[in-house]
Amino acid sequence: MRLSQSFGKTLREAPAEAEMASHQLLIRANYIRPAGAGVYTFMPLGYRVIRKIWGIMAEEMDAISGQEMWMPNLHPAALWQATGRWGQMDVLFKLKGSGNREYALSATHEEIVVDLALRDIESHRDLPRMIYHISKKFRDEPRPRGGLIRLREFIMKDAYTLDRSEEALDEYYPSMLQAYFNIFDRCGVKTTAINADVGAMGGKTSQEFTVPHPQGEDVFIDCDNCDYAANVEAAEFVREGEKPATLAELIKVETPDCKTIADVAAFVGVATTQTLKCVFYWWRPSYVEKPGEGRLVFAMTRGDLAINDTKLVNALGGGFLRAATEDEIKAIDAVPGYASAIGMTPARDMASPGVMIVADESINFGGNYVVGANEDPYHYTGANLGRDFEVSRIADIAQADTGHKCPVCGGRIEAKRAIEVGHCFKLGTRYSAAVNATYLDENGQPQLIYMGSYGIGLDRLMAVVVELHHDKDGIVWPDSVAPYQVHLVHIGKEGDGTKEQAEALYADLTAAGVEVLYDDRDGVGAGVKFKDADLMGIPWRVTVSARSLEQGGVEVKRRSESERRILPIEEYPILLNPALLNS
């Protein structure tokens, strides 16, 4: 490609709204252009990177028996209604065609795949199968961010497995995880696979591939001593603390202006571990709230810990939570800021009357707590579970955080931010059951198909590659995903013979199949060309100039290194295989 003919140009300054390095550099270096919030055009260079990543993914998927196909992005509403997600997935873009036909834009493709399975999988002989495709996803994200990190329209590789049984799925699953590691390794991205909550995707297990990054939107827990790692939504930790040897007397004390745990602990003179924190939620079974549906949930944990909403939902067996309103809290005679379970009748389960009180395990690792008196402005001291109040159930609902004890080795864990680049789900029969997608087993009996789904965001991965591979001057692409291998730079003036040499080299390299970006621009200073080359980040820079020719050849420089060397012209065929230059 001749730079003199390329569409678009590099920018000296990044648009003001770009904050992340990848966002700034990809725009400045002419890889992407914004069309709106979370919507980008891939310029010629950017599209070449996407195609490189695409190729790596296709190779790795094919290597584990994947079959590449191409699924639609316009989804008839009926498919989404069949799985129950039409009314549940809030980020689903919906649109109407003529005659009131309704469609969804592809937010994901489980619906398409399970419909295919329904039609085309008939016998156990048709299983197992692994299919995948790379195409656009559309999600009405409330807040796109970070350039290509979080988009409303993005490119995803998603693979789907169809198996006879859970065991068959379990057996295949590790090869998918390995393929994922291979893909990320080949792209120059070191990932950590962590156990994550499955969320509303359904299913039972999921592994999230993350890259630690300060501007990531995921928080995960990492042990500094062993390899335990998990998303905070699923991370376990060891509660520390002791029950008191003797129970103190329950005493009501006046605590003016003490609305927070820290206030109360300081006022009464105890550690926050000797307090109980109470948070009120409104639980409902479906995403869309319906009048008269749902109930209040009273969540409690030791005062030094925070409640994790996802863990709480899981402890309740599913559903959705929002913060309870003041009226809903008052309806059970609790006083916000001074609430406790004292005097309340806990519900036995979600269907029973009383107050649904869920306490974190941590309350068993302490006692003689300071708790609210359900009266403004009073607290009790010396409160103890069993003697002074009861709960509906005790579960793991507190969020793991930095400094907590590792559940595996007993070391200390740390909360870190990360960017999620891939996710593998064992879906089980969540979707096949919804549409009754079955196969006939050896005995002629219909059995539900076991599914798995496995996604990687290509554009997000591209951004992460840049986050990990750049310096002050620009991008430094790994060879594997670089849009071109050689950035050929011509410097010289009319009639000094340099142009002819550069043109000849360009022709030879191109004819030999080397991917060359050729800066043939006339009247552009050497400084500009070098700055652009650094910005664009192509692995090898080859300069043809009067100076290099005087020194006997062309100058070769690796983007990632500062060393430049002269390669004699007669040895130029070595450039036909740039990998040789590494030796």
Place this chain on the structure above:
RNA sequence: CGGGGCGUAGCUCAGCUUGGCAGAGCGCUCGGUUUGGGACCGAGAGGCCGCCGGUUCGAGUCCGGCCGCCCCGACCA
């Protein structure tokens, strides 16, 4: 959806406090010089100052509403 910030030339930004001719640098066009790290001289083009309404003799500037974009949070299938 809550909090904060921003919207003026392709990009970065001044001008708004205190209403009075629409500005700079970079980029772009033309001519010339230059040619190893974002060069120089000269001449140009380029604007619904986000949109709508209000106040005013007069609004980029003041007031109200809306839209868009960015950041934090919520959400994140």
